[in-house]
Amino acid sequence: MLNVFFLKACKIQNLAREYCKIFSAEARATESFGFSLEVIPVYLMYRPATSIPYASVEADLMGEYSRYCGLDPSGRLDMKNTSEVEQKCCALQHWIFQWTSGNMLFTKLEGVDSKMTNVGISVKSSGSVSLAEGNPKVLEQFVILHQCNYFCGLLGLRSLKVIESLLMPTKPKGSKSPLIQRKMGSGASSPQTGRKTSASPRTPRKMEQDGRNTPSHSEHRAADEFKDKLSVIH
Template identity: 25%
Template sequence: MSSWAQRGLCAKIEFLSKEEMGGGLRRALKVLCTWSEYDLLKPGHLYIVKSFLPEVVQTWQSIYKEDTVLHLCLRVGSHTMKFQQQRAAQKLTFAFNQVRPKTIPYSPRFLEVFLLYCHSAGQWFAIEECITGEFRKFNNNNGDEIVPTNLLEETMLAFSHWTYEYTRGELLVLDLQGVGEILTDPSVIKSGEKGSYDMIFGPANLGDDAIRNFRAKHHCNSCCRKLKLPDLKRNEYTPDKVTFPQEDPPNPGAGAKESRQSMRQLEGALRQVPGVSVTGFKGRPNSFEVVLNGQTIYSKLKTHSFPESAQVVAMVKKIIQEKKKAQEDEPMGSLHGEYRHRPGDDGSHTEEPGTDFCL
């Protein structure tokens, strides 16, 4: 039985067995939450605690420079990389589910992942809820994918394709795996990053090689067509330059002009909503996204016609209201945000006696 704390809030977890669940980069153990303040974790629920394999760090040492290995250990060893990938993928699923047509009934979503620090081991872990059911892998971080046999599998593969188009070739979410619509452990591929010093998304990011492989091997399915995604094989790929098939009407100038007029009307209407901005996509009439504090909260991609400004404003206000309510309902000491030890009265960082784990 062990316990952990976050900003003074505690929970207790019990390791169920020493049997490890294998993984390419990490090892995982199943634990049970037996008690938690403010339901930070759910008592009675199973969770998976993950840590990186020692041989993974040894491999990094044989490939990268010493300073880069230290950089990777700080990032990946403390699971910053996993947070970055999971949160980036979560934001993309949010945008995807906003534009997903009703003819695609599945809504991909990623598990929440939190940081856990073991004082006795002096090591950071990642913890996420355990999902039960048939675990499937839809593609890997190199861009290889399964041959889909049902609508769920088609949806997941189309989601990867959509992330590439939505980010205009900058990002590609791969390594999709999980139970049903619930996904975990994605790999976010960033163009031009493989082997770079920054390694924003960690060593699982195979960069342009993975993007080229995905473009060559991905077969558009019914969900890709419902999302009106272009055929990837119709364009040559070069890093930092993505071209899209021309889908304009016979008189593209008229369509673009009409879209610009609608965009100006929408910009004017959204001035009544503080803190938001709207951005159109060049060369893609009737496509736009609404951003609040740097985060996309509403988007339309490749629609046949520009929606009414009043409808968009109403939807944006509703989304902001729901986000505000969710923040108000969130208990003090939420697992989101900055993770730190409990500060002492003198300003120093102290640990509670008997508390082995903390966030």
């Protein structure tokens, strides 16, 4: 059991460290952000000659140890948002929540100044992150309790209410019933009506025949000239 505990602690904190590196890189791109946060690495050490062969090793943090956020005994999220480090921790939580589309949250951040250790991670569903605990209620609490601060604005983070509305699945619109479609389509003209309104195919033929029997203009002119010649002879 202890071996699993050490393995879990190392994996979670080193995963948080990689995310924090990305967060710090974005923070450094903003001049007004100031110092960035760092999650110190944790190493797994194997000692075969001892009764507990595995142990975790990390750097010793010198200074006043502080807890910036965590879970109280009832499992409720407890966040502080007063000092600069606390506000940056809240911005880090906001950033990771938005980065993972609301599927992950750092629920435990503590350490000395800007160096974090003993990081806790909660995810929306178990199995999405190996060894991380699924705790969707904590993520819902974060959306309600979090208040954006100055550093959230510097990073251009969206409001959690907006993110939550974007993540909510939209209800698909049901297709209309075939019966309704038939009723709506009943007002359309019948194909037979279209046939009745169209002209009979025989009508143009009669018009063509009538046109053939009617003398043309040249024929009228030739007849007039013939009449003039007859009048001259007489």
